[in-house]
Amino acid sequence: MATVSVQNLRKVFPGEGRDVVALEDVSFEASGHTFVSIVGPSGCGKSTLLNILAGVETPTEGTADITKDGSRARVGYVFQAPRLLPWRSVMDNMLFVQAEQTDQVRERASRYLAMVGLSEQHKAWPAQLSGGMQQRVGIARAFSIEPDALLMDEPFSHLDAITARGLRRELHSMWMETKKTVLFVTHDVGEAVELSDRIVILEKGGKLRKDLSLDLPFPRDPADDKVALTKAEVLREFEELDLIAT
Ligand SMILES: Nc1ncnc2c1ncn2[C@@H]1O[C@H](COP(=O)(O)OP(=O)(O)OP(=O)(O)O)[C@@H](O)[C@H]1O
Ligand SMILES: [Mg+2]
Structure with a gap:
């Protein structure tokens, strides 16, 4: 069973004149058969978080590890482009x-x-x-x-709606069958609500704004009241983020 552990993670990219803070004091844990979506506006550090977990980038402060039985877990990465x-x-x-x-x-x-x-x-x-x-x-x-854990960075965002829906269903049944730990970055709140046990919302400046657990049975029908309400709740958070950003 894999455990994703992110503790007080900070990432600063040195820039010309001004440093860019991509992640600021982000902490969360996820373990075993769980599907966690990471959502938030463009530039809030989602890809940076996955890259650090994959070992492609290094943290400025804090830690981010994926372990299994105390050693580094085997991690699969699905990029935004194939x-x-x-x-x-x-x-x-x-x-x-x-x-x-x-x-x-x-x-x-x-x-x-x-x-x-x-x-x-x-x-x-x-x-x-x-x-x-x-x-x-x-x-x-x-x-x-x-892999023990799978990192996915907006894997369906460039696809048409019908193809994306089919792949979401395939991904969901593969996840149910293989019981992986999945971290899934998306802009699409409906997609996050359809697929996840949990939604971590990041805001501009790379801070963790909310960590929501979704206790809804699968498969989730977007027309179902509880599913629609959860989507509305996450969208409301997004609207507030937009207000903060502008
Ligand atoms: N290699 C890099 N060098 C300098 N700055 C970077 C680098 N990678 C990311 N950044 C900056 O860090 C911030 C977070 O970028 P990141 O790619 O993680 O955002 P994101 O949430 O994945 O955005 P999007 O939704 O558009 O993919 C941005 O301001 C970006 O410009
Ligand atoms: Mg990105």
Whole structure:
């Protein structure tokens, strides 16, 4: 079971003339089979938070770790853009991220490609796939390394509404099946309410504004009263953030 632990995290990027504070004293923990959405306006530090958790950036102060049984956990990262290598086939892109390429690893890669409905495309080049299909390869690839925790940075934001809805459902059923810890960055409050156990709202300047637990059964119908009320509550927080920002 993975534990995400963020303690008094601060990140400052040195700028010309003025430093940029991307994160300011952010603390939260998430453990085991949980789906946490991180929401907030553009520039509030969401990607920086994921990058620090992934080890791509370093904190200025504080700590951010993902551990399993006291050691560093295995972490999958789904980027906002699919980031497939154009000169490798779909299957080779799947295998590229694996430490070794045993039959078992190939079988696992095939299984996750099947889960996202792309078995038939395993020999295709990325350029032969639609944006949504490429994003599905990115998601299958992140799951196929069998990570303890999954970091996702607005993975559906560039897709049309229908494709995004289909992928959200796929992601939800994969999460239910594999019981990962997921940290999911999104601008889309409806998406966050549909998918999450918990929503962490960041505000401009990188401060944690609210940490909401969502005690609603899955699957969630946007037309359901409680789901709609929760969405309205999070949107109200957003409106206040806008008032603060302007
Ligand atoms: N490598 C960097 N160097 C300098 N400043 C950076 C760097 N990365 C991010 N920043 C700054 O840190 C702040 C937070 O950026 P970040 O990308 O984390 O925001 P975000 O919440 O992911 O925004 P968006 O929703 O637009 O993706 C911004 O002001 C940004 O300009
Ligand atoms: Mg971002």
